[in-house]
Amino acid sequence: MSRNTKVNVLLLLVVAxxxxxxxxxxxxxxxEEPFTGADGEAETAITEIEPDxxxxxxxxxxxxxxxxxxxxxSLQAALGAGVxxxxxxxxxxxxxxxxxxxxxxxxxxxxxxxxxxxxxxxVSGDASEESMAERS
Amino acid sequence: MHIAExxxxxxxxxxxxxxxxxxxxxxxxxxxxxxxxxxxxxxLLGASGAFTFVxxxxxxxxxxxxxxxxxxxxxxxxxxxxxxxxxxGTITLLFQALLLAHGGLTTLGANVxxxxxxxxxxxxxxxxxxxxYDVPLMVTVFFGAFVADLVTYCVTSVxxxxxxxxxxxxxxxxxxxxxxxxAVTQIPLAVSExxxxxxxxxxxxxxxxxxxxxxxxxxxxxxxxxxxxxxxx
Numbered sequence: 001m002s003r004n005t006k007v008n009v010l011l012l013l014v015v016a017x018x019x020x021x022x023x024x025x026x027x028x029x030x031x032e033e034p035f036t037g038a039d040g041e042a043e044t045a046i047t048e049i050e051p052d053x054x055x056x057x058x059x060x061x062x063x064x065x066x067x068x069x070x071x072x073x074s075l076q077a078a079l080g081a082g083v084x085x086x087x088x089x090x091x092x093x094x095x096x097x098x099x100x101x102x103x104x105x106x107x108x109x110x111x112x113x114x115x116x117x118x119x120x121x122x123v124s125g126d127a128s129e130e131s132m133a134e135r136s
Numbered sequence: 137m138h139i140a141e142x143x144x145x146x147x148x149x150x151x152x153x154x155x156x157x158x159x160x161x162x163x164x165x166x167x168x169x170x171x172x173x174x175x176x177x178x179x180l181l182g183a184s185g186a187f188t189f190v191x192x193x194x195x196x197x198x199x200x201x202x203x204x205x206x207x208x209x210x211x212x213x214x215x216x217x218x219x220x221x222x223x224x225g226t227i228t229l230l231f232q233a234l235l236l237a238h239g240g241l242t243t244l245g246a247n248v249x250x251x252x253x254x255x256x257x258x259x260x261x262x263x264x265x266x267x268x269y270d271v272p273l274m275v276t277v278f279f280g281a282f283v284a285d286l287v288t289y290c291v292t293s294v295x296x297x298x299x300x301x302x303x304x305x306x307x308x309x310x311x312x313x314x315x316x317x318x319a320v321t322q323i324p325l326a327v328s329e330x331x332x333x334x335x336x337x338x339x340x341x342x343x344x345x346x347x348x349x350x351x352x353x354x355x356x357x358x359x360x361x362x363x364x365x366x367x368x369x
Contacts, residue, residue: 004342011335015328019196022324028201035197038204039137039238041317042296046143049300049310055142059237072236073193080189084336087183091343 137204137318138229138247139292141240148299153245156222159253163222170220177216180340180347184212185224187336191329192228192251198321206329207288210281211336213256214263215351225252250291259284273341273353274334281333285326289318 001009028034046053063069144152171178191208198204212221226248232238239247263280267273293314302309340348348354 004338008335008338011331011338015331018324018328022197022199022201027199028197031201034201035203037137037195038200038202038317038321039140041202042137042314043140043143045313045317046296046300049302049313053300055140056146057142057240057242059141059233059240061234062237063235069236073195076231076236077190077193080186080191080193083182083186084190087179087186088339088343090179095343 137289137292138232138239138251139243139296141233141237142242143240144243144246144295144299146242148295149242149245151245152243152249152295156245156248156253159219159222160226160248163219163226166217166219167223170216174350177347177351180344181212181216181220181224184215184221185227187211187333188221188224188228189231191332192232196325196328198324200316200321202317202321204289204318204321204325206325206332207251207255207285208329208333209251209256209288210259210263210277210284210329211333213260213284214277214280214333214337215348215353218253218256218260221256222248222252225256246295247292250295251288254291255284255288258287274337277337278330278334282326282330285329286319286322289322290315293318 022028023035063072167181170181188208188211191206193205195203195205207225209221209225212224226244229239229244229247229251233240233244233247259280259282262283263276266276266279293311296314297307297310300310301307302313305312337353341354345354
């Protein structure tokens with residue numbers, strides 16, 4: 001594994017540890033319902049401060065069950081992850097394609113140069129050297 | 137975690153909507169200009185929006201024993217500047233409000249203000265500030281994303297405290313209450329977001345050097361570049 005990959009894996013491991021630690025250390029144990037959403041807690045806090053407050057609008061569509069809701073959340077994550085993966089895959093493919101094209105050119109140029117060296121006029125050798133110079 | 141549907145009094149909901157609208161309109165203009173002038177950046181724009189999509193769907197447990205999610209807005213703010221993030225953040229919030237009953241349409245203005253405007257600008261500000269002092273790129277990216285995430289939830293707490301001041305301890309009392317729910321929960325998540333943003337930026341440095349140089353994230357001959365960039369803007 002290259003150093004680069006190691007650093008990337010390490011970053012992911014730290015993120016995973018940050019997510020797992022609160023669960024492993026039981027930091028939600030003091031609550032009636034551990035690890036609920038902060039937005040739900042804020043709703044409770046609002047009703048504590050202003051017991052008469054009634055939400056004056058309700059969502060147009062509400063997922064009918066927790067399963068549907070978690071499904072839609074994973075859809076959101078999957079869409080995002082799909083686009084990100086497409087981006088990096090495309091970039092990698094392009095980079096490899098460019099590299100291969102360069103290698104092919106270099107091989108072709110080397111072949112030309114060899115055959116050109118045998119030739120007294122060595123026209124093709126000169127031409128490919130020129131094109132190499134242009135590229136670099 | 138955004139303010140739930142119907143949980144801001146109408147006057148506040150409208151005020152935050154009015155405050156956010158110009159930023160979003162300006163953002164749409166910057167976005168169309170960016171796409172028109174640099175069609176090749178469309179892909180990276182999509183990737184930045186996708187990053188926000190992924191991160192704001194990830195509900196993570198935190199030290200307070202509750203859950204919240206990162207925002208993912210720091211990356212786009214650093215790459216394309218904050219106005220464009222106002223648009224990408226709004227799209228994410230709309231998706232969640234319409235399909236997931238998470239956040240809401242009446243609270244959209246307030247949530248856009250915290251997540252798509254205040255957070256990205258704060259993160260971008262820190263990023264630029266640290267860049268000026270020649271702090272290594274990845275460190276500036278970490279703090280940019282960290283601050284963008286944390287400020288989002290501090291603003292959410294302020295918004296709720298303004299709408300629901302505590303009867304005995306007033307605005308500050310309520311701010312302490314909402315702050316302990318949102319902002320404290322968010323600290324470890326903001327660290328996670330910073331690390332994930334650094335990860336994506338490392339991959340981008342590997343794969344998209346040209347793009348990052350054009351956007352001024354990677355600088356060759358740092359001083360000169362920043363100056364010409366400042367002049368161009």
